[in-house]
Amino acid sequence: MHRAGETGGMVVTIVGSQLGDEGKGGIVDRWSEAADIVVRYQGGDNAGHTVVSGGTATADGGTATASTETASDVSTEYKLSLVPSGVIRGKTGVLGNGCVVNPETLFAEIERLRERGLDPDVRVAKRAHVIFPYHRELDGIEERTKADSDFDIGTTGKGIGPTYEDRAGRRGIRIGDLLDPDVLRDRLEYVVPQKRALAESVFGVETGDAFDIGRLYGEYRRYGERLADRDMTIDAGAFLTTKRDAGAEILFEGAQGTLLDVDHGNYPFVTSSNPTAGGAAVGSGLGPAVVGDGAVIGVMKAYLSRVGTGPLPTELGGVKGQTPGYGGESADEVGEANGQDGDAADERLATHIREAGGEYGTVTGRPRRVGWLDLPMLRHAARASSFSGLAINHVDTLAGMDTVQVCVRYDIEGETRETVPATTERWAACEPQYEELEGWSDTDWGAVVEKGYEALPAKARAYVEFVSEEVGVPIAAIGVGPDRAQTIVLDDPFDR
Numbered sequence: 001m002h003r004a005g006e007t008g009g010m011v012v013t014i015v016g017s018q019l020g021d022e023g024k025g026g027i028v029d030r031w032s033e034a035a036d037i038v039v040r041y042q043g044g045d046n047a048g049h050t051v052v053s054g055g056t057a058t059a060d061g062g063t064a065t066a067s068t069e070t071a072s073d074v075s076t077e078y079k080l081s082l083v084p085s086g087v088i089r090g091k092t093g094v095l096g097n098g099c100v101v102n103p104e105t106l107f108a109e110i111e112r113l114r115e116r117g118l119d120p121d122v123r124v125a126k127r128a129h130v131i132f133p134y135h136r137e138l139d140g141i142e143e144r145t146k147a148d149s150d151f152d153i154g155t156t157g158k159g160i161g162p163t164y165e166d167r168a169g170r171r172g173i174r175i176g177d178l179l180d181p182d183v184l185r186d187r188l189e190y191v192v193p194q195k196r197a198l199a200e201s202v203f204g205v206e207t208g209d210a211f212d213i214g215r216l217y218g219e220y221r222r223y224g225e226r227l228a229d230r231d232m233t234i235d236a237g238a239f240l241t242t243k244r245d246a247g248a249e250i251l252f253e254g255a256q257g258t259l260l261d262v263d264h265g266n267y268p269f270v271t272s273s274n275p276t277a278g279g280a281a282v283g284s285g286l287g288p289a290v291v292g293d294g295a296v297i298g299v300m301k302a303y304l305s306r307v308g309t310g311p312l313p314t315e316l317g318g319v320k321g322q323t324p325g326y327g328g329e330s331a332d333e334v335g336e337a338n339g340q341d342g343d344a345a346d347e348r349l350a351t352h353i354r355e356a357g358g359e360y361g362t363v364t365g366r367p368r369r370v371g372w373l374d375l376p377m378l379r380h381a382a383r384a385s386s387f388s389g390l391a392i393n394h395v396d397t398l399a400g401m402d403t404v405q406v407c408v409r410y411d412i413e414g415e416t417r418e419t420v421p422a423t424t425e426r427w428a429a430c431e432p433q434y435e436e437l438e439g440w441s442d443t444d445w446g447a448v449v450e451k452g453y454e455a456l457p458a459k460a461r462a463y464v465e466f467v468s469e470e471v472g473v474p475i476a477a478i479g480v481g482p483d484r485a486q487t488i489v490l491d492d493p494f495d496r
């Protein structure tokens with residue numbers, strides 16, 4: 001009997017454990033050194049993955065940020081929305097069938113990388129669905145409508161939800177359809193009048209050329225020609241199987257995170273795809289035994305961040321327009337003025353973490369909401385994706401605090417819970433129960449990376465070991481700065 005993994009290259013899956021922006025891009029970049037192919041299996045240009053290379057520790061021992069003001073001479077930063085992060089290291093990037101692809105973003109991103117001297121090899125699954133301008137418009141229209149009832153999600157506005165809706169509704173248009181002029185025209189003629197009617201008659205919005213069949217046909221036909229000319233389209237499952245059978249090592253690059261998963265996240269404040277590890281099989285055409293045979297690494301921050309609305313039980317302070325029911329101003333404005341010392345202290349802490357961790361959206365620039373680490377959330381994520389290892393990022397960001405809090409369980413209506421309830425309303429009602437751990441000092445993180453895990457401040461080690469034990473998953477890596485060199489690797493999943 002053929003067992004997955006007996007032959008062929010190894011497969012490693014990188015999954016967001018929390019609410020996105022855990023630093024997946026950096027971890028993918030780190031491990032794509034050993035990989036041959038890096039595969040996105042879900043999502044689209046709602047993702048914003050950062051890769052920093054060449055940065056060094058600054059003279060004061062802090063971490064060099066990727067910003068051009070402080071480290072332009074030493075560091076190069078790439079922000080990728082659609083192109084898999086592995087192309088930075090010259091690996092083949094695949095957008096699997098589970099992705100939704102905006103061809104405009106795809107070609108613009110490839111072009112920007114070319115201008116920076118790279119030659120990205122990107123393949124796109126013919127089964128992946130295409131994001132059209134009407135999807136983006138409908139995304140905005142529905143968000144504005146929902147906002148009237150405080151029900152908006154704070155989407156990235158990239159048309160992700162409407163495109164996945166059309167996929168499930170069997171009226172979507174796939175990458176393969178762009179290659180055939182007759183099919184493309186037929187599909188547009190069927191779907192566009194429906195979208196126009198939806199916008200105009202249901203939502204009462206006037207439509208423009210985003211809903212014009214002639215314009216869409218011309219533009220998307222040209223994208224089809226470009227994809228064909230550059231030989232970029234593939235049958236992803238067949239392509240990956242052939243390569244893997246020949247020994248290629250495959251790295252799956254999850255986007256978003258577990259609590260944004262349409263099934264396992266806090267619905268409806270989620271994205272419309274499956275970032276959890278099961279998505280890697282469905283979204284690539286490699287079977288679950290192949291994915292499950294390899295390592296599954298859950299990437300997490302040492303605290304929490306969230307962009308968009310929806311509950312966040314361990315949130316510190318709030319961000320106007322995103323934190324439900326939050327009417328406050330920024331921490332500076334609140335200051336001590338409201339007379340609630342606890343609130344003001346939380347606001348200050350939130351601002352400190354936000355600034356120290358650079359917690360502003362990669363795609364939208366929105367300030368991210370921040371909170372203490374939530375272990376019930378991580379237990380839920382570890383179970384949903386069968387994590388074999390944890391990559392814990394931003395350990396440097398929390399440095400300098402006397403104490404740090406970790407939510408170890410929830411209390412809800414007199415009951416104790418160790419994991420996330422299945423309904424969002426109950427999750428929102430959960431009262432986090434914290435354990436206080438000692439903080440650690442800022443240090444020369446460059447030196448820590450050079451010397452390895454034992455050089456990490458003892459209290460930081462106690463923190464990550466506590467997390468690992470509570471979640472029941474060993475630590476694979478620890479991030480102490482944004483640069484690819486600022487990761488301490490304890491267990492390299494490709495090194496077996």
Ligand code: GDP
Nearest residue numbers: 021022023024025049050393394479480481482
């Ligand atoms: P992704 O969407 O999961 O790939 O994460 P983002 O790129 O959106 O956000 C992560 C941010 O944190 C980026 O600016 C990274 O460069 C940065 N980052 C990642 N790991 C670390 C870390 O260990 N320490 C610090 N200070 N920054 C990190």
Ligand code: IMO
Nearest residue numbers: 020021046047048154155156255256271307308
């Ligand atoms: P990466 O891959 C953080 C959030 C949006 C919104 C919700 C739905 O960089 O971790 P969508 O546009 O997908 O319909 O928005 O999901 N969201 C993300 N938050 N990181 C991301 O990606 C995200 N992609 C979507 O803010 O709350």
Ligand code: MG
Nearest residue numbers: 021048049362
């Ligand atoms: Mg991101």
